[in-house]
Amino acid sequence: MTSRRCLGLLCLTLLMAGCASVRMPPKGSDCVRIGPSGLICLLAPAQLPAIDARHMVTVRRAEQSDTFLGRLRIDREALRLAGTSLFGAHLFTITWDGRRLVSAPADSKMRPRLMLAMLQVALADPGILEPHLYELELEVGHRRGAEARLLLEHGRLVTRIEIRGRQPAEATFDMKVPPAGLTLHLQPLTETP
Numbered sequence: 001m002t003s004r005r006c007l008g009l010l011c012l013t014l015l016m017a018g019c020a021s022v023r024m025p026p027k028g029s030d031c032v033r034i035g036p037s038g039l040i041c042l043l044a045p046a047q048l049p050a051i052d053a054r055h056m057v058t059v060r061r062a063e064q065s066d067t068f069l070g071r072l073r074i075d076r077e078a079l080r081l082a083g084t085s086l087f088g089a090h091l092f093t094i095t096w097d098g099r100r101l102v103s104a105p106a107d108s109k110m111r112p113r114l115m116l117a118m119l120q121v122a123l124a125d126p127g128i129l130e131p132h133l134y135e136l137e138l139e140v141g142h143r144r145g146a147e148a149r150l151l152l153e154h155g156r157l158v159t160r161i162e163i164r165g166r167q168p169a170e171a172t173f174d175m176k177v178p179p180a181g182l183t184l185h186l187q188p189l190t191e192t193p
Contacts, residue, residue, distance in 0.1 A: 025134055030101070032117040035153040035179065039134040040117040044098030046076045047128050048120065053169035055186040057083070062181055070186065072119070081115065118175065121151055122161045123168055 025031050031041040057070040068091055073080045078098075083091040094112045095102045103112040120129060126140050126149075136158070139150040143162070151159040157178055165171030165188070173186040 025132075030113070031134070032113045034114075034117065034136060034151065035156070035158050038136040038151075038153040038158065040120065040136065041132040041134070042096065042098075042101075042113070042116055043120055043124060043128065043132060045074055045079045045096065046098070048074050048079065048124055049168060050075055051123070051168050054189040055173075056189055058185045058187075060183045060185075069189070074123075079116065079119070081119070118159065118161075118177075121149060121159060122163065122173055122175065 025039060025041050029041040031039040034040055051072055051074045053072045055070045055072070056067065058065060058067045068083045068085055071080075071082045071084075079094075079096045081092075081094040083093075085091055092110055092112075093102075093104050094115065096116055101112060101116070103110065120132075121138070126138055130138055133151075135153060137152045139152065141148050141150075146162040146164045149159075149161040149163070150157060151161075160176045160178075162174045163171050170188050170190075172188065173184070175184040175186075176182070
């Protein structure tokens, strides 16, 4: 009987220790769920590199493929992302100032917070980003002339991003989200004289 109580206390202690070791985001943080238990808390625009970029964006999911023009501007005050069709029709705008997100149209299928989180994984300095990851691990390396960023949840690949080019405005990005069967290809657009 005494050994059962000791075993019970030991199990309870181990369970409590396991719960205590889970790092949680600060209260009031604006975080996005990635996978079953992972979270990315959104960075303030001042924590991201300043960018003014235009890319042709191709999104593939299952048998469907969509292409649009994307414009991204990041400065100390705000991150602004806009999408237009290839014919110039407005598709969406997202503005994030570090406290408030404004998205138009307010379409739940677009998932603007998830879009911002993926942009952060692609653009942020890993040293700045890592403290904002919960139950996620970021691995950064180089493969075939590209920077590769792997986002893992308990060792399972959640997102893979390959970046070819030094400056984000001139870089090509390939993003794969295997659990969602989703791929994105961002090709920079150059200004014509």
